[in-house]
Amino acid sequence: MFDRIAGVYDLMNTAMTAGMHHRWRERAADRAELEPGNSALDVCCGTGDLAFELARRVGPQGAVVGCDFSEPMLEHARRKAAERGLGQVRFEWADALELPYPDGAFDAVTVGFGARNLADLQRGLAELARVLRPGGRLVILEITQPRRPPLSIFYSLWFDRIVPVLGAVAGDSDAYAYLPQSVKRFPSPLSLAELMAASGLERIGYTVLAGGIIAIHSGARPL
Ligand SMILES: C[S@@+](CC[C@H](N)C(=O)[O-])C[C@H]1O[C@@H](n2cnc3c(N)ncnc32)[C@H](O)[C@@H]1O
Numbered sequence: 001m002f003d004r005i006a007g008v009y010d011l012m013n014t015a016m017t018a019g020m021h022h023r024w025r026e027r028a029a030d031r032a033e034l035e036p037g038n039s040a041l042d043v044c045c046g047t048g049d050l051a052f053e054l055a056r057r058v059g060p061q062g063a064v065v066g067c068d069f070s071e072p073m074l075e076h077a078r079r080k081a082a083e084r085g086l087g088q089v090r091f092e093w094a095d096a097l098e099l100p101y102p103d104g105a106f107d108a109v110t111v112g113f114g115a116r117n118l119a120d121l122q123r124g125l126a127e128l129a130r131v132l133r134p135g136g137r138l139v140i141l142e143i144t145q146p147r148r149p150p151l152s153i154f155y156s157l158w159f160d161r162i163v164p165v166l167g168a169v170a171g172d173s174d175a176y177a178y179l180p181q182s183v184k185r186f187p188s189p190l191s192l193a194e195l196m197a198a199s200g201l202e203r204i205g206y207t208v209l210a211g212g213i214i215a216i217h218s219g220a221r222p223l
Contacts, residue, residue: 002070002072006046006073009047010047010076015166024141024210024214024216025112028050028141029050029057030057031137031207031216031218032108032110032218035058036061038057038058039064039105039107040110041065041106042054042109043096043109043111044068044114046068046070046073046113046114047080048078048080048081051066052081055089060087062088064090065089065101066090067092067096067099068091068093069094074091074092074093096118097119097120099128102131103131104131104132104133105133106131106133106136107136109131109136110140111138111140115140115192116183122199125196125199125201126200128199137218137219138196138219138220140192140196141216142186142216143214143215144188144213144214147212148212160180164180189208189217192217200222201219202219202221203218203219204219205218205219
């Protein structure tokens, strides 16, 4: 499915969020608390936008790896990195459930709009925590469901009715009908925080943005 939508992915993000997705990625990248020269991994990187935010924070002396299991997504990410002159970021194929990196390899690990898609969330979280150095931070940016009206009503109208139509116009109604379903079955912000704790992370916190549509979680690997 992600291979199929790679070509329209960036345009659909902008259409679905009125361009706000860039700001949400900036906020998530800030939560990684990276410094110049650090190393970071962006898992489920898609077309690379969150990895680019990390690359700006680690600077030319740092290193960012973006990984994904969709080659078409990775091709878009590589092209964009070349256009932006971001030589400190590389994009490579990897399955989030079996990351090909050693324990403690990165100062920070991020996942943007990807955790929801993992076939086994608990296993994915364990992998993300494993590749963090002690003290390093995991940041998860995800869509979440607002519970209270009026936003819950607007949200339901937008995601259940309008997004699938936008997806059909963009050429893939199945993929954009999957999106609201995947949000509904994803744990609530509190449950996700509990799952992160169960993966051995500490100092867990989360912020809910955009009236309850977006959640940014962070946690640290114990020292
Ligand atoms: C909704 S996109 C998010 C892309 C990007 N992180 C962003 O912020 O826009 C989800 C991405 O997760 C990838 N993905 C899903 N499951 C994966 C897995 N097990 N391993 C690697 N990538 C995965 C998909 O290929 C897709 O590119």
